[in-house]
Amino acid sequence: MGEFSKPFDAIVVGAGPSGNAAAYTMAREGLNVLQIERGEYAGSKNVQGAILYADALEKIIPEFRDEAPLERHVIEQRMWTMDDKSHTGMHYRSDDFNEEKPNRYTILRAQFDKWFSSKVKEAGALVLYETTVTELVKDLSGKVIGVRTDRQGAPIMANVVVLAEGVNGLVGQRSGLRNEVSPESVALAVKEMHFLPRETIEARFNLTGNEGVVIEAMGTITKGMTGTGFLYTNEESISVGIGCIVSDFAETNVTPNELLEAFKNHPSIKPLLAGSECKEYAAHLIPEGGYKAIPQLTGAGWIVVGDAGQFVNAVHREGSNLAMTTGRVAAETVVSLTRKREEMSAANLAEYEKRLGQTFVMKDLKKYKGIPDLLHKNKGNFFGTYPRLISQAMQTWFRVDGIDKVSKEKSIFRNFRETRTLWGMMGDAFKLVRAWR
């Protein structure tokens, strides 16, 4: 192998947001980095809604807005609870979001990831595509010293392996660093991209220029399962999708496709998609177990970032920003150890976890650590009963039919109490507040 026998400073497994953030950060700091991606190109296997949170990327590539392929910046957020025929919404729209450096963008991952990957190469990292890392190579002490791929040839050596391999964490599993992801802590989301002319999107969603709208929805659309639906406006297309916890799918035997079809045909969604042409269909797993599901993150010669570390804030629908941040922080840890010529030992790499604890990533995940369990255990109420009750109350309240308002109020309360006991409701409210704190 000659020139290849010298170990790399770092090998990054995967070219999603976390892997790219890590590879970019290390390469820019002069480390000799090899990144290995199984897809034909970065982004070819990656699926997301997708919303890009500017802040996390800005900390890595401050001038990204000048070059990255972005669709629309989000100026309006709609939060809906839905029953079969209605939605009750809270909308927030502000001209403040039309700022010089907008905060959130809709993106198409196939294009965005390709761009991010080109930046990684520009920064000096070596990137291999269509190559799958099959296992980690360890020395006698158990320290990870390299990787083996599905291509013929000798293993490739490195001082440290950054596992940015995505939600399933197969390499980590195969190498005995972690357990299989449990079906209770991952969601399966399916989405479609619907083409619509720019003008139609702008007229339909009340937008000008590159303004965009995001709709997040929960309720009976998930048929009693723990999950949410979404609809995002892109430049010339709409991303629409829905996802639920995998174990719920298994329990109910509802297929994701059925769920998406029903969501698309919901009277509140259908007119938004009218006349569109479905261009692509994608599905992906999302780690939603939160804080409690985070696996071991570091060991001798290895470090875990992004979805592989279960870094998703399900409550706020944030993931790619946590991915980029963990990738960056891991990279900074490796860079500082490399500079100090220190060992990539378990003890030294644990510095990553310490640094992560200071960021929003760990703080947010800790804050919501009780939420995934709570929602999942009470899914019948949170994703069925309550959305239905809210809709009925709204309808009673807004329908003008000669019945006096006091009677209406009473009927609303009666309806709530008959469906769910007062104690039950208070209990759910109490638990939700406690989990939220």
Place this chain on the structure above:
Amino acid sequence: MHVVVCIKQVPDSAQIRVHPVTNTIMRQGVPTIINPYDLFALEEALRLKDKFGATVTVLTMGPPTAAESLRKALTFGADRAVLLTDRYFAGSDTLATSFALSMALKKVAEEFGKPEIIFTGKQTIDGDTAQVGPGIAKRLDYNQLTYIARIVETDLQAGTIKVERRAEGGLQVLESKLPVLITMLEASNEMRRGSIENALIAARAEVVTWNAAAVGIEDLTKCGLRGSPTIVKKVFAPTARTDKAEIVEVDGKADARAAALVEAIFAKAPSVEHELLEQAAHHYV
């Protein structure tokens, strides 16, 4: 031995979409691939490398992004990549393309040795003309072997090559003197998976990049749109057929079933019956 493979980066036709309003091809975001026929050509070249230690050069003409395809060719095991790129080449038809490529091939011969074999795919999937390969052969005065299904034997000492050519009406076995240009048919072989070493070399490799001047093109009117007499009149998406297939259910023996089927077709389209009868009458006169 030096073998050159001409490849082209093309849009993945499986993922091309037509804009529903303007009816134009939407290229943005459509992934690009190496023209599939060219991969058969490349694999054949790599087999010559395995067998005779041939050096394999891949050559393409295209925008700077076409370097991706070259790099991918290197991951399979090619030794050297050459990109011919210049804004003057934009809009080239087959005449202008074969001119530019033949100039680049002359330069390749000068710099890296005269190729005994130049390979191309039988055609590209975006142009579908199958003219560039023969155009190059003619300009370089190489023998040309088109629509080749298999290389039977290469005799370097005698300087000959024997191939199977799929032609109308059967398989031809042809022998030619080297040097020769070969255009490869589909499914004549299966592309290998490059080793990890190939992948690393490819990721590190410098792509040799030449512009029009570098390959000695002085007369720019022979390049690009200006050098292309072909005019694209119209691009359109064929409308999907709306009439559905009908299933005719008939029982009985084969003959009876065939008769019933013909009956059903004639009932549906009397003109077909009329025409066939007329033809038959004519035939038996």
